[in-house]
Amino acid sequence: xxxxxxxxxxxxxxxxxxxILLYISVLNEIDLNYIKYFSFNFPFILIYYWSLKKSxxxxxxxxxxxxxxxxxxIGLPIGFTSINYLLICGFAAYLRNITLRxxxxxxxxxxxxxxxxxNSLNFIVLTLLFLIKIEYEFLFYNxxxxxxxxxxxxxxxxxxxxxxxxxxxx
Numbered sequence: 001x002x003x004x005x006x007x008x009x010x011x012x013x014x015x016x017x018x019x020i021l022l023y024i025s026v027l028n029e030i031d032l033n034y035i036k037y038f039s040f041n042f043p044f045i046l047i048y049y050w051s052l053k054k055s056x057x058x059x060x061x062x063x064x065x066x067x068x069x070x071x072x073x074i075g076l077p078i079g080f081t082s083i084n085y086l087l088i089c090g091f092a093a094y095l096r097n098i099t100l101r102x103x104x105x106x107x108x109x110x111x112x113x114x115x116x117x118x119n120s121l122n123f124i125v126l127t128l129l130f131l132i133k134i135e136y137e138f139l140f141y142n143x144x145x146x147x148x149x150x151x152x153x154x155x156x157x158x159x160x161x162x163x164x165x166x167x168x169x170x
Contacts, residue, residue, distance in 0.1 A: 018058060048114060051096075084121070
């Protein structure tokens with residue numbers, strides 16, 4: 001006789017935590033833009049990490065929808081952030097496919113390349129096509145702190161992944 005193990009609602013919510021955190025972060029605009037010289041883009045870190053380590057946990061459709069929500073909250077042209085988020089997913093998928101042995105430093109440096117490309121495209125498109133003024137200093141600090149905080153959040157997400165998904169991070 002087969003025994004069916006039922007998962008509790010708490011276990012299901014724990015497995016959905018990255019997705020829930022993504023929606024909360026784009027709805028609340030969690031990137032701490034309110035402190036002048038300290039801001040980072042948490043959705044970039046979240047999307048890159050989970051697309052790299054456990055791509056099925058977020059899903060491209062949810063990432064696209066969260067970008068649309070972020071555009072509505074911030075006031076950017078609809079679909080702009082979605083394209084940025086999907087570019088981050090594309091970079092993470094590329095790294096995942098070419099990597100034989102994942103290393104945190106390799107992931108971190110590739111994340112720097114990813115956010116530099118995405119932020120450069122942001123800057124070019126927003127300033128040339130939509131004539132939106134962007135401050136260089138803000139963009140630099142945002143990129144710098146997003147890059148630095150990736151290591152911190154990657155470690156937190158690694159611990160979470162080991163506890164909730166009961167698997168080591170490859």
